[in-house]
Amino acid sequence: MKELEIGIIGFGTVGAGVADCLLKNGEVIAKRTGVKPVIKRIADLDLERDRGVKVPDGVLTTDAMEAIESCEVIVELVGGTTFAKTIILEALKRGKPVVTANKALLAKYGEELFAAAEKSGADIFYEASVGGGIPIIKSLREGLVGNRINRIYGILNGTCNYILTRMERDQADFREVLADAQKLGYAEANPSLDVDGFDTAHKATIAASLAYGNWFGMDPVYVEGITGITLDEIKLTKELGYKIKLLAIIKQNEGNVEIRVHPTLIPKHSMLARVDDVFNAVLVNGDFVDDALFYGRGAGRNATASAVVADITDVCLNLTAGSSRRIPGFVAGNLYKKVLPIDNVWSRYYLSLQVADEPGVLAKITNILAACNISISSVVQKERKGEENVTLVILTHLCEEKNMKAAIVEINALAEVRNNVKFIRIEDL
Numbered sequence: 001m002k003e004l005e006i007g008i009i010g011f012g013t014v015g016a017g018v019a020d021c022l023l024k025n026g027e028v029i030a031k032r033t034g035v036k037p038v039i040k041r042i043a044d045l046d047l048e049r050d051r052g053v054k055v056p057d058g059v060l061t062t063d064a065m066e067a068i069e070s071c072e073v074i075v076e077l078v079g080g081t082t083f084a085k086t087i088i089l090e091a092l093k094r095g096k097p098v099v100t101a102n103k104a105l106l107a108k109y110g111e112e113l114f115a116a117a118e119k120s121g122a123d124i125f126y127e128a129s130v131g132g133g134i135p136i137i138k139s140l141r142e143g144l145v146g147n148r149i150n151r152i153y154g155i156l157n158g159t160c161n162y163i164l165t166r167m168e169r170d171q172a173d174f175r176e177v178l179a180d181a182q183k184l185g186y187a188e189a190n191p192s193l194d195v196d197g198f199d200t201a202h203k204a205t206i207a208a209s210l211a212y213g214n215w216f217g218m219d220p221v222y223v224e225g226i227t228g229i230t231l232d233e234i235k236l237t238k239e240l241g242y243k244i245k246l247l248a249i250i251k252q253n254e255g256n257v258e259i260r261v262h263p264t265l266i267p268k269h270s271m272l273a274r275v276d277d278v279f280n281a282v283l284v285n286g287d288f289v290d291d292a293l294f295y296g297r298g299a300g301r302n303a304t305a306s307a308v309v310a311d312i313t314d315v316c317l318n319l320t321a322g323s324s325r326r327i328p329g330f331v332a333g334n335l336y337k338k339v340l341p342i343d344n345v346w347s348r349y350y351l352s353l354q355v356a357d358e359p360g361v362l363a364k365i366t367n368i369l370a371a372c373n374i375s376i377s378s379v380v381q382k383e384r385k386g387e388e389n390v391t392l393v394i395l396t397h398l399c400e401e402k403n404m405k406a407a408i409v410e411i412n413a414l415a416e417v418r419n420n421v422k423f424i425r426i427e428d429l
Helices: 013-033 064-070 083-093 103-120 136-143 158-170 174-184 198-212 231-239 301-321 361-371 401-412
Strands: 002-009 035-043 073-076 098-100 149-155 242-253 256-267 279-286 290-297 346-356 376-382 389-396 422-426
Touching: 002 013, 002 064, 002 301, 013 035, 013 301, 035 064, 035 301, 064 083, 073 083, 073 301, 083 098, 083 103, 098 103, 098 301, 103 198, 136 198, 136 279, 136 290, 149 198, 158 174, 158 231, 158 242, 158 279, 198 242, 198 256, 231 242, 231 346, 231 422, 290 301, 346 361, 346 401, 361 376, 361 389, 361 401
Parallel strands: 002 035, 002 073, 073 098, 256 422
Antiparallel strands: 149 242, 149 279, 242 256, 279 290, 346 389, 346 422, 376 389
């Protein structure tokens, strides 16, 4: 039976998971595919820490370059965007295929890395970079290749989904739930990459580039996190039949593309609204397949390792069959022109504000919205006995974001408005 030598660079949580999976399930892979991936080198600066995985003698090394030179397939799991980039480019220069889980690196340098892969004739595989154990990359690249992708909605960050779920379920505020998430290991000590939306945005630009053929990068992606979501908003939107999710939204729009990440109201009866805690899900709509939902664990040692090992197996099959670049990781199609700025996106909106409980206030607000070409879907007034102010909640029909922002500036300037308008975009799915 053919064996192929694997070099793993980075022996952290995911690297240890990949090694564990290959050692435990290598024979299963061999029986299913006729080729057995064998770990030849694992490179890491720290060789003393116990990872809970016993690897064969002579496999561990501190020399990443020796691993690149001596192995047939290179698995980059060091993270970051500097040394990881060097590793991948060095492997590709030698014509060796690369497997990576590095979403930040791909989002920032994807165009350069795929150009290097094209020049070398080698492959980059990156299933684990989006959705952890959910096979969304392979599905977009292969399973849905016969479709024009109309839109993708993704819950792609387990930390944020856990926080929003707990806020709703336990009626707890953001800071309290974040502290719990950190204690449980769901959130980092510095959680900004997650809660500010950038982890989701990295994944969104990768998925969008697969769906639409251009490597868009991060610069045109609109990103907004969940730090401004309050318990009051959770309660009010639930009463209206919605749940708040941090959503990656990817759409084709008359020759252009939308790529945006922000808190979004979605109907609470929808499939995505039922995705709670640390789980991820991606809803893809294609012109022939219609809706397809992918659900599972989006992070963690074993789920991510599963995706990495699936890529390793694909690479081994390609090499064994002599079919390098059988299915390239990314092919530029130039199908779409540009990413729409957020100001030119059309959406429905949820608005909430505190106003003086006086005659004529609502009329002033609705007149401003009408003057900005914004049509109202519904208005709810939440009064509190004995208080001078009331909460107004307004849902709108579709309008252009720049008009909404102009209206909010005027509404905030009204003497009767006691706080700045809070707004959240709505997707009816």
